[in-house]
Amino acid sequence: MENILDDYAQQNALRETGTWAKLLLGGGAIAAALVSAGPLAPAFIAASMAAITVGIARIPARFYATLLTIPLSFAVLSAGVILFLSGGGETVWSMPFGGITLAFTTGSVNQAALVLSRTFAGMCALFFIALTTPMVEIFTVLRSLRLPPEFVDLAMLIYHFIFVLIGEALATRNAQEIRQGYAGFGNAVRSFSMLAGTLFVRAWEKGEELILAMDARCYDGIFPTFGGERGISRREGVAVVAYLSVCSALALLSGGIQIF
Amino acid sequence: MHIMEGFLPPAWCLFWFLVSAPFIVYGMYQLRILMREKREALPLLAVAGAFVFVLSSLKLPSVSGSCSHPTGTGLGAILFGPCITSILGLIVLLYQAIFLAHGGLSTLGANVFSMGIAGPVLAWAIYKGGQKAGLNTYLTVFFAATLADLFTYVVTSVQLALAFPAEVGGIATSFAAFAAVFAVTQLPLSIIEGAVIALTFKYIIDVRAEILVKLGVLTDAAVGRLRGVGA
Numbered sequence: 001m002e003n004i005l006d007d008y009a010q011q012n013a014l015r016e017t018g019t020w021a022k023l024l025l026g027g028g029a030i031a032a033a034l035v036s037a038g039p040l041a042p043a044f045i046a047a048s049m050a051a052i053t054v055g056i057a058r059i060p061a062r063f064y065a066t067l068l069t070i071p072l073s074f075a076v077l078s079a080g081v082i083l084f085l086s087g088g089g090e091t092v093w094s095m096p097f098g099g100i101t102l103a104f105t106t107g108s109v110n111q112a113a114l115v116l117s118r119t120f121a122g123m124c125a126l127f128f129i130a131l132t133t134p135m136v137e138i139f140t141v142l143r144s145l146r147l148p149p150e151f152v153d154l155a156m157l158i159y160h161f162i163f164v165l166i167g168e169a170l171a172t173r174n175a176q177e178i179r180q181g182y183a184g185f186g187n188a189v190r191s192f193s194m195l196a197g198t199l200f201v202r203a204w205e206k207g208e209e210l211i212l213a214m215d216a217r218c219y220d221g222i223f224p225t226f227g228g229e230r231g232i233s234r235r236e237g238v239a240v241v242a243y244l245s246v247c248s249a250l251a252l253l254s255g256g257i258q259i260f
Numbered sequence: 261m262h263i264m265e266g267f268l269p270p271a272w273c274l275f276w277f278l279v280s281a282p283f284i285v286y287g288m289y290q291l292r293i294l295m296r297e298k299r300e301a302l303p304l305l306a307v308a309g310a311f312v313f314v315l316s317s318l319k320l321p322s323v324s325g326s327c328s329h330p331t332g333t334g335l336g337a338i339l340f341g342p343c344i345t346s347i348l349g350l351i352v353l354l355y356q357a358i359f360l361a362h363g364g365l366s367t368l369g370a371n372v373f374s375m376g377i378a379g380p381v382l383a384w385a386i387y388k389g390g391q392k393a394g395l396n397t398y399l400t401v402f403f404a405a406t407l408a409d410l411f412t413y414v415v416t417s418v419q420l421a422l423a424f425p426a427e428v429g430g431i432a433t434s435f436a437a438f439a440a441v442f443a444v445t446q447l448p449l450s451i452i453e454g455a456v457i458a459l460t461f462k463y464i465i466d467v468r469a470e471i472l473v474k475l476g477v478l479t480d481a482a483v484g485r486l487r488g489v490g491a
Contacts (some may be wrong), residue, residue: 005359029424030366034270067361075264077441078420083436085426108427115267115424119395122364124264129365130358138358148288150295150302155351157306158313162355165307192318193456196330197463200311204471207307211300219299222461 005130013058021236026129032247033121037255042121049124059135083112104260265364277369289349309348334405337380349376374415383408406454413446
């Protein structure tokens with residue numbers, strides 16, 4: 001929770017690049033990885049996205065590496081299931097295991113490799129968006145997409161309150177920890193519930209305070225925001241189109257290249 | 261349990277977006293009506309959404325040693341009903357994808373369906389049913405939160421199984437395999453979450469029960485009775 005990616009998004013080297021360009025680049029890379037039939041294109045997308053994030057946006061490499069371990073456990077477990085379940089082709093390896101036979105075939109290896117590489121490509125592209133685009137700029141995009149204003153206002157207020165509540169939660173948790181609140185499983189469960197209950201009540205009181213503040217400032221149902229949005233510059237456009245053409249060409253042409 | 265970015269094939273991403281869409285549209289409609297009727301609803305819903313986000317990003321005390329987080333959507337559904345919770349779920353999942361890299365953008369539809377729609381609807385139904393049947397409130401909250409969590413995990417396993425059916429035995433076999441792999445973390449997690457949410461509910465009743473009365477979650481009489489039991 002301490003690793004809120006938005007902190008990095010506020011101070012990375014691509015901070016001043018247009019929001020649309022960054023969203024198109026990340027989103028396009030995700031799409032290209034999804035349509036690819038072979039693992040080569042997603043692997044290229046994962047590597048290039050990581051290179052752009054660390055090399056051009058100047059996100060610390062060590063931090064980036066620890067971030068990548070988050071999706072690792074889910075991806076490896078699920079790809080493992082796919083490895084043993086799907087089939088097709090010849091059997092590569094098999095072993096009797098408590099009455100059933102565990103086996104994987106050339107088809108299942110290909111499938112698992114594809115899913116694993118696609119997940120990594122997707123995660124690297126998502127990290128690129130997360131680490132380079134501050135949430136505040138995404139709100140202007142949400143507005144220009146003509147989503148309901150109630151929804152955008154709610155999203156903005158939730159964003160604001162997340163930081164308020166995280167501060168409260170950390171302070172409460174530290175206070176509990178120095179009083180041995182998390183020593184032993186029973187204590188931990190009780191402390192955690194107390195934390196959640198207090199947090200809810202505190203949050204509620206903040207909400208009531210905000211109603212007062214908004215009423216005092218003649219709130220009439222719409223939050224005015226600065227339209228800091230600008231379109232894509234020519235240079236950004238060329239870079240995005242060039243990168244995405246390489247990715248999609250690779251995705252369409254390298255589909256036949258498989259491990260087996 | 262979130263499905264990571266890039267895990268689902270494109271056709272299934274689209275399918276789950278389409279399945280979630282009607283719920284989200286209906287939730288938006290409800291939200292608009294609510295905000296027109298009660299101006300004070302917006303800040304209170306916002307703190308509720310932020311609460312769900314912060315709760316789901318805190319680490320639960322865990323037995324299996326793996327990384328486990330409460331979903332918090334069960335509590336949201338009990339407090340605000342399933343329609344509004346689906347909107348809160350959508351926003352929270354979007355933030356989790358962008359802030360914490362849990363879940364993803366192409367899998368957002370599937371995750372919204374399992375965590376923001378299926379789980380909350382069940383939690384809400386159990387809570388309402390339990391209240392009508394006159395069961396113990398804390399026990400009802402416990403079951404609502406636990407079963408909502410389990411249901412979310414079952415739905416996620418179904419989503420994975422549908423996208424990757426087994427060669428022998430098809431969807432049923434692959435569902436069993438996915439469910440078994442994740443059961444190790446999800447079974448204890450949902451029981452702990454149920455206990456935590458029930459205790460959280462108790463603390464809210466102890467400190468500010470009038471909030472729950474105002475939301476129509478409990479009646480005045482029920483609060484008096486629960487406080488009498490606690491004292």
